[in-house]
Amino acid sequence: MAHADEQTETMISLRNLRVSYGDREILHGINFDVTRGETLVILGGSGSGKSTLLRTLVGLEKPSSGEIWLRGKNLASISSTEMDEIRKRIGMSFQGGALFGSMTVGENVALPLREHTKLEDSTIGIILRLKLDQVGLAGFENYMPSQLSGGMKKRAAVARALAMDPEILFFDEPSAGLDPIIAAGVDQLILELKKAFHMTIIVVTHELASAFLIADRMVLIDKGNVVAIGTVEEMRSSTHPRVRQFLDRIAEPEVAQELDYLQMLTEITRPGR
């Protein structure tokens, strides 16, 4: 897996990454590399662990074991000061936008610049207008987040993620909760960013159409394991049953569901928790 030739520099590499919440292990040993400039889509159903994987990559969750190499540092064992330095070089767009409701769109985008740079207010003003223009929200800097539609909020969140000119951009469910036209617009925005800045982009989604449109490579996560990883064509022609089931949208067989249901019932009634 680690055959990095001269042109493809590895940006992130995961080595046997395990993450647990309490006693419950969510990710059971994840291994893959992300190369500079590629768009990697992490696919997976609800509860597959894909969101946990993303949260771990941006440092919101601590791995219980394993390694995450990013900019030559292992996120599993770095100090919080070093983590802050890495965070200044990455951008994250959250599922609901996560814009600060008490600030205008402009103040939201300007916040990382105000916090981490010593730029003049006028310079920050220019940068924020530039970033808003890039996401198609020119002229909206004085609006409050509550005055924006769902799609606009997401764009504003992308502008904020872009504020510090990140090397890696993370997206959590970019098209969740948007109508197909607006969702297509967000996909288009991701494609433009990829073309214009040659940025490394990591997207977590379960929207297949969007995934096939924006991805260079895809990873399918299921029950905390990597089931398959490959280019769009490789995924499309995969014969792995789980990949086929996901891509062809086949429901879980009834029997398996009933067994799960039974197991769930017995787990709850077990004494002690």
Added chain:
Amino acid sequence: MELTSQIGGSVVDGIAYLGGLASLGGRAAYFTFVAPFRGRPLRLRQAISQAMQVGVRALPILSLITFFIGLILALQSAYELRKLGAITFVANAVAISMTRELGPLITAIVVIGRSGSAFAAEIGTMKVSEEIDALETMAIHPVDFLVTPKFLAMIVMLPCLTIWANSMGILGGALFGVAQADFTWMRYIQASLDALFLRDIVTGLVKSVMFGITITAVGCYEGLSTGAGAEQVGRSTTRAVVVSIFLVILVDLVFTSLFFFMTEH
């Protein structure tokens, strides 16, 4: 056996909770008193806007409540004092119980209702909508960004509010004094000032600073430990109010007994 394990469990939970509060308070203290000397400017602008919200906007309701409390205190103490023919001591009774006890306590309770709950709701909502996570991924420390200005505002504003509450309480007592005990306004206020020692006022203010720290720590801690979902914000807000009232009274007891035994001799 079941009972002892339950009691043990609650005690451990309680101590863990206090530990969480202390660690939050410690981090806020770091960002308030240490970080400014390491090139991280203090968030004065946010602190001032918080102080407006916590302090200035609380003045009307606090004035009204403490005025009534002063009046109630006068009525209650006069009930007993007039049997002894010592109704003129009403001024002393009101002045001392306001400054030493009720001024700081009533102020704290009003501030818990207005601001402690608001802190928990604000931070809890931010937690639920992933705004706290967003701050972290932008390398902005949530305690530094959200909690520190609130601490600063509360530590400054609670003593100020308490002084105001003391005066309004004495004014409330004066209304009774003038109406029922042959005082003039000036003579009542003079009598109150004569009754007070500086230490009465200072002990009240020391307590009010402690109350401010307690209320902010609990409100912000509850907000930051909000789980997923909107109903969790409601739960955090309720807990912030209940736990704050309990801890403020506990802190009050500790400091009052401390002052009592310190001035014994």
